[in-house]
Amino acid sequence: MNRTPRERMVYSAAQLVRARGPAGIGVREIIEHAGAPRGSFQHYFPGGKDQLVGEAVLWAGDFAAQWVAHYPETTSGPTPSGLFAHMVKPWQDEFAKRGYERGCPVMASVADLGGTDAPQVQAALDRWEQAVTDELVRMGMSAARSRRLAVLMISTLEGAIMFARLRQDLTPLTTAVDTLSPALNP
Amino acid sequence: MNRTPRERMVYSAAQLVRARGPAGIGVREIIEHAGAPRGSFQHYFPGGKDQLVGEAVLWAGDFAAQWVAHYPETTSGPTPSGLFAHMVKPWQDEFAKRGYERGCPVMASVADLGGTDAPQVQAALDRWEQAVTDELVRMGMSAARSRRLAVLMISTLEGAIMFARLRQDLTPLTTAVDTLSPALNP
Numbered sequence: 001m002n003r004t005p006r007e008r009m010v011y012s013a014a015q016l017v018r019a020r021g022p023a024g025i026g027v028r029e030i031i032e033h034a035g036a037p038r039g040s041f042q043h044y045f046p047g048g049k050d051q052l053v054g055e056a057v058l059w060a061g062d063f064a065a066q067w068v069a070h071y072p073e074t075t076s077g078p079t080p081s082g083l084f085a086h087m088v089k090p091w092q093d094e095f096a097k098r099g100y101e102r103g104c105p106v107m108a109s110v111a112d113l114g115g116t117d118a119p120q121v122q123a124a125l126d127r128w129e130q131a132v133t134d135e136l137v138r139m140g141m142s143a144a145r146s147r148r149l150a151v152l153m154i155s156t157l158e159g160a161i162m163f164a165r166l167r168q169d170l171t172p173l174t175t176a177v178d179t180l181s182p183a184l185n186p
Numbered sequence: 187m188n189r190t191p192r193e194r195m196v197y198s199a200a201q202l203v204r205a206r207g208p209a210g211i212g213v214r215e216i217i218e219h220a221g222a223p224r225g226s227f228q229h230y231f232p233g234g235k236d237q238l239v240g241e242a243v244l245w246a247g248d249f250a251a252q253w254v255a256h257y258p259e260t261t262s263g264p265t266p267s268g269l270f271a272h273m274v275k276p277w278q279d280e281f282a283k284r285g286y287e288r289g290c291p292v293m294a295s296v297a298d299l300g301g302t303d304a305p306q307v308q309a310a311l312d313r314w315e316q317a318v319t320d321e322l323v324r325m326g327m328s329a330a331r332s333r334r335l336a337v338l339m340i341s342t343l344e345g346a347i348m349f350a351r352l353r354q355d356l357t358p359l360t361t362a363v364d365t366l367s368p369a370l371n372p
Binding site (some may be wrong): 019020021023024099100101102103106107108110111112113114115118121122125148149151152154155156157158159160162163165166167168171172175176178179180181182183 | 205206207209210285286287288289292293294296297298299300301304307308311334335337338340341342343344345346348349351352353354357358361362364365366367368369
């Protein structure tokens with residue numbers, strides 16, 4: 001992938017937020033991680049670190065939404081619990097391959113919020129939730145129930161990611177997939 | 187409650203971590219929040235901010251475990267889904283009464299970790315998980331299934347807290363209670 005310096009900064013911000021949260025990282029670190037020219041930051045992000053971090057989380061939300069939308073291509077018999085397993089899989093792969101350094105950027109951002117508004121983090125979660133809802137509706141579930149199950153699935157996944165990172169162990173993710181099934185399938 | 191200056195510092199650290207995560211707060215802020223004498227910090231916490239934050243999260247884990255153990259006193263017909271509703275209730279009360287500033291200190295700490303070890307945060311989660319497991323075993327469930335459902339319940343609660351704080355809305359907590367039930371009761 002040939003990313004522009006601006007895209008590299010957004011990507012690097014997302015990866016660093018995933019590891020230590022917005023409060024734990026600095027602009028200089030993001031620029032170095034991205035290998036971007038120091039002077040370009042002000043040009044691309046006149047709103048400073050907040051703008052960059054907001055775009056990074058939104059980028060991650062779109063990435064999660066696209067992954068969800070990809071589910072029907074992976075199976076001939078889509079089910080809600082199959083969709084949940086599909087959502088969990090990249091986290092199992094990431095932790096198995098690269099260790100437990102990086103969690104979810106939405107969770108990392110919410111943890112630092114202190115009750116302040118965060119429109120871009122909200123938008124990221126909205127898009128992810130909408131993508132899950134859309135897939136459930138596509139399986140024939142009502143819109144209302146689809147939205148409720150989307151909240152349940154994302155909530156359980158977020159908590160299981162937290163568990164897995166803290167324990168440095170994949171088991172909580174497997175447990176989440178196995179135990180949540182009875183709540184998902186009709 | 188008459189807390190000692192040391193206890194007040196641990197309590198204040200817990201409340202501030204809940205709002206903005208360990209990386210988002212400073213020692214001076216904790217001392218001011220606690221109304222403690224500046225010079226006492228070094229005396230009580232020779233390990234610095236890390237020691238204080240670790241103790242604060244552990245204190246919160248004990249608090250959560252005690253709340254769980256309190257469940258049998260609240261009902262004549264304990265069920266797994268009733269226990270989950272009991273675990274969610276203080277969060278509904280907190281957000282309704284005091285707004286969405288403060289989340290879970292375990293989640294806030296994990297978000298800042300970047301894959302490093304955090305024995306006290308792990309211990310806090312362990313004690314909470316053990317308390318939930320114990321209650322489920324008390325209802326007649328096998329130890330293995332109890333532990334798996336404890337992971338599911340805490341994971342779902344953590345994610346729903348994240349959802350509720352970001353949306354500044356209680357609905358995700360209610361949704362979690364309603365939709366998780368089929369996975370919990372035998």
